[in-house]
Amino acid sequence: MSPRSSVAPVVASGTVSAVKLLIATLAFAGAYLGVEATYGTPAQPAGAAEQARTVELSSRSMPATAQVPAPGTVTVSAVDALGPCDRPYQARSLVENNDPRATVSYGWRLERWSPGTRRWQTYLGIGSGFSGESQTVEWQPRVVNNPGWYRVVLSVSGDAPLRSERFLVSC
Structure with missing residues (x-):
């Protein structure tokens, strides 16, 4: 048995593993970029100015207990x-x-x-x-x-x- 014939299956196996790893990496990167594109910067739909909401911080939005609590209380x-x-x-x-x-x-x-x-x-x-x-x-x-x-x-x-x-x- 020649050394060349015993090395060929190992090289082929390593090449297949490397290709599988490359495909998995590309699939993960594609999924990540797809999520980034979906949730990153939202596209502005037509009439976005009409859909804009103003958020107003007031005593209704935050609790009225803005005072410092007494020690030993929650x-x-x-x-x-x-x-x-x-x-x-x-x-x-x-x-x-x-x-x-x-x-x-x-x-x-x-x-x-x-x-x-x-x-x-x-x-x-x-x-x-x-x-x-x-x-x-x-x-x-x-x-x-x-x-x-x-x-x-x-x-x-x-x-x-x-x-x-x-x-x-x-x-």
Whole structure:
């Protein structure tokens, strides 16, 4: 058996793999560019000036609780609904930092009451942190198509969790 005949299947196999990889790469790039073209810059339809909407920020768009919450409390207020069952909320709390040189880590949780288990269960969550002086922290969770009782929990490193009052989300 000559060395040339034993190498030919390996080279052919490698060439086929390289061609498959090239085709897959081109397909992915084409799909990416198609999505980019579709969602990138929207085309202006005829009469676009008539369809333009002015967005006005007012006290109706943002909650009226723009004040700094008292330490040790979490306030939750509803923001204007985005749809028949799309409810955004804004949670706020003051997180104190006794040592401005230290970093404070905190996490938000939106919990939903489960009548079946008769317990609060995590529905959404996010974590963050800051360093420096005490800060008012905010979070804007959304509840979509899931009516029930909810509450917001703020966990700050080194402190007991803070819980908001429960609130009802309905459609």
